[in-house]
Amino acid sequence: MIIPxxxxxxxxxxxxxxxxxxxxxxxxxxxxALTGAELFFKCENFQxxxxxxxxxASNAVFGLDDAQAANGVATHSSGNHGLSLAYAAGRRGIPVxxxxxxxAPEPKKDAVRGYGGQVVExxxxxxxxxxxFARVVAESGAEFIHPYNDARVIAGQATCSRELLEQAEGLxxxxxxxxxxxxxxxxxxxxxxxxxxxxxxxxxxxxxDDACRSxxxxxxxxxxxxxxxxxxxxxxxxxxxxxxxxxxxxDIFTATEQEIIDAMRLIWQRMKIVMEPSSAVPLATILKNKxxxxxxRIGVIITGGNVDLGxxxxx
Amino acid sequence: MIIPxxxxxxxxxxxxxxxxxxxxxxxxxxxxALTGAELFFKCENFQxxxxxxxxxASNAVFGLDDAQAANGVATHSSGNHGLSLAYAAGRRGIPVxxxxxxxAPEPKKDAVRGYGGQVVExxxxxxxxxxxFARVVAESGAEFIHPYNDARVIAGQATCSRELLEQAEGLxxxxxxxxxxxxxxxxxxxxxxxxxxxxxxxxxxxxxDDACRSxxxxxxxxxxxxxxxxxxxxxxxxxxxxxxxxxxxxDIFTATEQEIIDAMRLIWQRMKIVMEPSSAVPLATILKNKxxxxxxRIGVIITGGNVDLGxxxxx
Numbered sequence: 061m062i063i064p065x066x067x068x069x070x071x072x073x074x075x076x077x078x079x080x081x082x083x084x085x086x087x088x089x090x091x092x093a094l095t096g097a098e099l100f101f102k103c104e105n106f107q108x109x110x111x112x113x114x115x116x117a118s119n120a121v122f123g124l125d126d127a128q129a130a131n132g133v134a135t136h137s138s139g140n141h142g143l144s145l146a147y148a149a150g151r152r153g154i155p156v157x158x159x160x161x162x163x164a165p166e167p168k169k170d171a172v173r174g175y176g177g178q179v180v181e182x183x184x185x186x187x188x189x190x191x192x193f194a195r196v197v198a199e200s201g202a203e204f205i206h207p208y209n210d211a212r213v214i215a216g217q218a219t220c221s222r223e224l225l226e227q228a229e230g231l232x233x234x235x236x237x238x239x240x241x242x243x244x245x246x247x248x249x250x251x252x253x254x255x256x257x258x259x260x261x262x263x264x265x266x267x268x269d270d271a272c273r274s275x276x277x278x279x280x281x282x283x284x285x286x287x288x289x290x291x292x293x294x295x296x297x298x299x300x301x302x303x304x305x306x307x308x309x310x311d312i313f314t315a316t317e318q319e320i321i322d323a324m325r326l327i328w329q330r331m332k333i334v335m336e337p338s339s340a341v342p343l344a345t346i347l348k349n350k351x352x353x354x355x356x357r358i359g360v361i362i363t364g365g366n367v368d369l370g371x372x373x374x375x
Numbered sequence: 376m377i378i379p380x381x382x383x384x385x386x387x388x389x390x391x392x393x394x395x396x397x398x399x400x401x402x403x404x405x406x407x408a409l410t411g412a413e414l415f416f417k418c419e420n421f422q423x424x425x426x427x428x429x430x431x432a433s434n435a436v437f438g439l440d441d442a443q444a445a446n447g448v449a450t451h452s453s454g455n456h457g458l459s460l461a462y463a464a465g466r467r468g469i470p471v472x473x474x475x476x477x478x479a480p481e482p483k484k485d486a487v488r489g490y491g492g493q494v495v496e497x498x499x500x501x502x503x504x505x506x507x508f509a510r511v512v513a514e515s516g517a518e519f520i521h522p523y524n525d526a527r528v529i530a531g532q533a534t535c536s537r538e539l540l541e542q543a544e545g546l547x548x549x550x551x552x553x554x555x556x557x558x559x560x561x562x563x564x565x566x567x568x569x570x571x572x573x574x575x576x577x578x579x580x581x582x583x584d585d586a587c588r589s590x591x592x593x594x595x596x597x598x599x600x601x602x603x604x605x606x607x608x609x610x611x612x613x614x615x616x617x618x619x620x621x622x623x624x625x626d627i628f629t630a631t632e633q634e635i636i637d638a639m640r641l642i643w644q645r646m647k648i649v650m651e652p653s654s655a656v657p658l659a660t661i662l663k664n665k666x667x668x669x670x671x672r673i674g675v676i677i678t679g680g681n682v683d684l685g686x687x688x689x690x
Contacts, residue, residue: 084399086421105647106401167644325684329482332420332649332680365647369640375690 061299066253068215069222069246076118076216079151080108083220085227090330095346096354100228104220105335105365109171111292112220112243112363113144113207119216120205121148129154134202136160136182136193139168140292140364141207141242146177157202159193161185164291165368185285186296208242209298217246224359225250231258232356235342237363238262238271238312239293241301247361248308258359259310261352263341265290266314271297275305275312289317289373292338292364311352315344321373323347327362336364337373376614381568383530384537384561391433391531394466395423398535400542405645410661411669415543419535420650420680424486426607427535427558427678428459428522434531435520436463444469449517451475451497451508454483455607455679456522456557461492472517474508476500479606480683500600501611523557524613532561539674540565546573547671550657552678553577553586553627554608556616562676563623573674574625576667578656580605581629586612590620590627604632604688607653607679626667630659636688638662642677652688654678 086101104112121133132155135145142158149156156177160169161184169179182192197204206213220243221234234251236243244262251258264271268286274297282296297305305312315323324340327333339362346353346360401416419427436448447470450460457473464471471492475484476499484494497507512519521528535558536549549566551558559577566573579586583601589612597611612620620627630638639655642648654677661668661675 110647328649328684332425334643334647334649369643369687370690372684372687372690375685375687 062211064211064215069218072119072215073219075122076115079118080114082223083107088331096350098357100359102224102361105362109144109147110364110366111140113140114147115219116213116216117144117148120212121152123212128203132156132202133205134197135205136189137207139164143168143171145205146172146175150175157196159196167368168366208240209300213242214245217243218249221247221250225255228359230357231359233259234359235261235263236361237293237338237341238264240295241297241305245301245304248304252308260308262309262312263345264312264314265293266316268294269314272312272314290320290338290341313345313349315341319344325374334365335362336367339363377526379526379530384533387434387530388534390437391430394433395429397538398422403646411665413672415674417539417676420677424459424462425679425681426455428455429462430534431528431531432459432463435527436467438527443518447471447517448520449512450520451504452522454479458483458486460520461487461490465490472511474511482683483681523555524615528557529560532558533564536562536565540570543674545672546674548574549674550576550578551676552608552653552656553579555610556612556620560616560619563619567623575623577624577627578660579627579629580608581631583609584629587627587629605635605653605656628660628664630656634659640689649680650677651679651682
């Protein structure tokens with residue numbers, strides 16, 4: 061297991077700078093009043109390809125030597141990592157194949173194809189995805205870029221909280237959604253090195269609370285095919301993200317489907333931004349755990365904005 | 376008729392600075408490629424009270440002397456001006472009454488009440504609105520702050536394009552939606568004084584194209600109760616906004632309901648921002664008139680973000 065270092069983060073930030081946005085940090089006096097905290101929303105919904113995943117994917121793709129790159133890259137992804145890998149590979153001009161659940165939102169599949177990527181569909185379960193993916197890699201010889209259990213990807217995601225620390229001074233804590241744990245691991249990597257006093261919280265759908273149960277049990281627990289509106293958060297922790305989560309996370313909170321949908325609508329209504337259900341889980345948990353967050357300066361990572369506008373969860 | 380000067384704009388900008396946001400300017404490489412132009416979106420959907428109207432309302436409210444202010448303020452508005460006046464009056468701590476069509480979106484009415492304003496409903500026609508409003512003012516003695524036919528309001532709206540000129544250098548043109556003409560008049564006021572070479576376009580729903588017909592006819596034509604999804608743009612020009620429009624606007628373009636809805640959805644999908652149908656009319660007209668805009672640097676004013684998330688026009 062290769063554990064990325066903070067030097068890898070610095071190298072990643074320089075490598076991906078031409079390919080990703082330094083996304084803005086927004087605030088809302090309404091949501092501050094509602095929570096009693098000062099919230100600083102890092103808006104990765106405005107990121108290239110619509111999600112923070114463009115950071116890790118770009119770092120992985122542009123870090124390949126030419127010989128490796130010639131065979132292309134491949135991944136499995138519930139959506140945003142596949143889209144981001146297609147974006148990054150398209151910028152480098154190399155082939156890319158993405159294995160996606162057939163149930164993933166159509167706009168995400170179309171967007172992968174729009175960047176020139178090939179989509180191969182699997183059933184919506186971890187086991188099916190891994191089986192189909194193994195076949196794809198065996199046939200193409202492509203370099204596997206795992207959505208999160210990959211040092212290059214985590215180093216890329218870690219650039220997000222590096223920017224956040226510069227954009228919002230004096231943070232007491234950062235909170236991010238957790239699925240496979242790539243963003244949370246990147247946050248741990250940066251904060252443990254340059255801001256070790258800042259607490260790190262993860263937020264998870266109650267319907268897919270494997271990270272929370274893993275955290276309490278002290279070892280990885282994986283569910284197959286959990287169902288939640290936060291479709292980016294269905295995947296389990298792996299050994300590399302478990303390393304960061306188990307060593308650096310303060311706590312993991314969960315929210316119900318309705319709490320996630322309510323928080324999502326609240327952010328759309330008040331902040332006038334389009335973001336995914338996954339990105340609403342942190343606010344949903346802050347609203348449920350006001351005693352933990354009130355009076356503090358909290359960085360909140362809005363992880364992505366790729367939502368099917370024809371199927372909004374409150375309608 | 377009092378015509379505001381650029382000195383009034385400078386005074387307004389200083390007066391309202393503590394009460395409004397300097398909103399960001401966003402760009403989209405996708406929309407640039409689609410239109411062939413370089414578009415700079417001035418995001419007043421992120422403005423206080425959710426629309427540029429907070430500028431004019433704040434200038435009017437904070438410009439009142441204490442004796443005038445004591446009786447409060449009142450207006451009629453299809454939505455955002457009323458909300459913004461309630462916001463500004465709430466910040467100053469004075470009474471405010473807003474006459475609104477009973478058909479206006481419920482969230483807009485609730486938001487006026489949320490700022491402490493009183494809502495009085497009228498029928499959805501210009502004639503009914505003016506009749507009900509006259510009664511309200513006679514009874515309360517409140518200072519009438521017209522939504523757009525008011526020098527104080529236009530000077531406030533003019534601060535928006537003053538910021539835009541600083542945020543996006545070398546603009547060839549600015550385009551804004553036109554209803555009563557307050558934003559367009561403010562744009563004319565600023566640009567004609569400090570950037571007279573920058574062209575000014577207005578964009579209007581075909582279903583409420585009274586400004587376009589007025590512009591061609593050379594005098595004000597007013598429709599009673601036009602129907603359009605762009606509910607902020609139903610009101611007619613008045614003498615003060617006609618002064619600016621007739622003297623400084625290069626052209627007025629129109630878009631159909633479907634073109635407006637398509638442009639709105641495109642902006643939500645690609646820019647990840649929540650904005651109103653009215654704010655989509657400029658992009659809709661740019662897409663129809665590519666020959667006019669291609670190859671140019673265009674400021675596009677996103678006027679507001681107050682939309683009923685339970686009733687999106689493409690669903």
